[in-house]
Amino acid sequence: MLKPLFKTLDRNAFALFCGALLFFLIGGVLTTVLPGMTEDSWSEPVAGLTELNEQQMRGREIYKREGCWYCHTQQVRTLVADTKRFGWRGVDAPISTPGEYVHDRPHFLGTRRIGPDLARVGGKYDKSWHRTHFRNPRDLVPGSIMPPYPWLLDENGGQEFEDLTAYIQTLGRAVDWRPDDDYEE
Numbered sequence: 422m423l424k425p426l427f428k429t430l431d432r433n434a435f436a437l438f439c440g441a442l443l444f445f446l447i448g449g450v451l452t453t454v455l456p457g458m459t460e461d462s463w464s465e466p467v468a469g470l471t472e473l474n475e476q477q478m479r480g481r482e483i484y485k486r487e488g489c490w491y492c493h494t495q496q497v498r499t500l501v502a503d504t505k506r507f508g509w510r511g512v513d514a515p516i517s518t519p520g521e522y523v524h525d526r527p528h529f530l531g532t533r534r535i536g537p538d539l540a541r542v543g544g545k546y547d548k549s550w551h552r553t554h555f556r557n558p559r560d561l562v563p564g565s566i567m568p569p570y571p572w573l574l575d576e577n578g579g580q581e582f583e584d585l586t587a588y589i590q591t592l593g594r595a596v597d598w599r600p601d602d603d604y605e606e
């Protein structure tokens with residue numbers, strides 16, 4: 422029964438193209454459109470999620486402007502390699518859930534990990550660590566390929582550094598998981 426169909430597809434490039442497109446669309450609808458329509462919990466914010474305040478929003482804009490997301494993702498995937506690596510003091514990092522992103526516009530899930538994932542980096546370091554790191558990452562991490570961002574500290578009395586760090590410290594804090602709260606205002 423399928424033989425004539427296969428024959429047509431084999432001989433007719435246009436039919437083959439249409440067939441391929443059809444399957445691509447079916448796959449696309451099943452994996453991207455349908456889940457969002459049927460799964461309501463995805464748009465429910467997780468319990469501890471708060472909206473960013475004005476300063477943190479400014480920091481987020483700087484994160485966008487400086488292209489931090491070229492190198493950093495914001496998603497702990499369902500892999501041991503992720504939960505262990507981005508965990509802290511023996512506690513595994515919780516896997517990211519859709520409810521943590523509901524206020525993110527645009528989201529910074531990212532696609533490339535030239536640097537570590539930042540989904541749970543909030544509270545990992547204090548402000549003075551970030552200050553040194555943004556001025557020159559290699560002062561803290563020898564051989565780091567992260568570029569220095571000295572202008573964040575120099576302009577407007579370091580206001581941009583304050584804003585960006587305030588934003589960084591919120592990352593992953595909606596879920597209560599760190600054994601120590603080393604968030605420094």
Ligand code: HEC
Nearest residue numbers: 487488489491492535536537542558562565566567568570
């Ligand atoms: C060219 C790629 C690149 C860009 C762009 C980049 N980083 Fe990084 N980042 C890295 C690498 C590589 C590391 C790991 C080495 C280190 O800590 O310096 C890192 C480390 C970090 C860490 C420490 C993470 C941890 O868990 O130890 C933070 C925080 C960070 N980056 C924030 C930023 C921010 C904010 C920006 C934008 C202003 C930025 N990065 C831009 C590559 C990058």
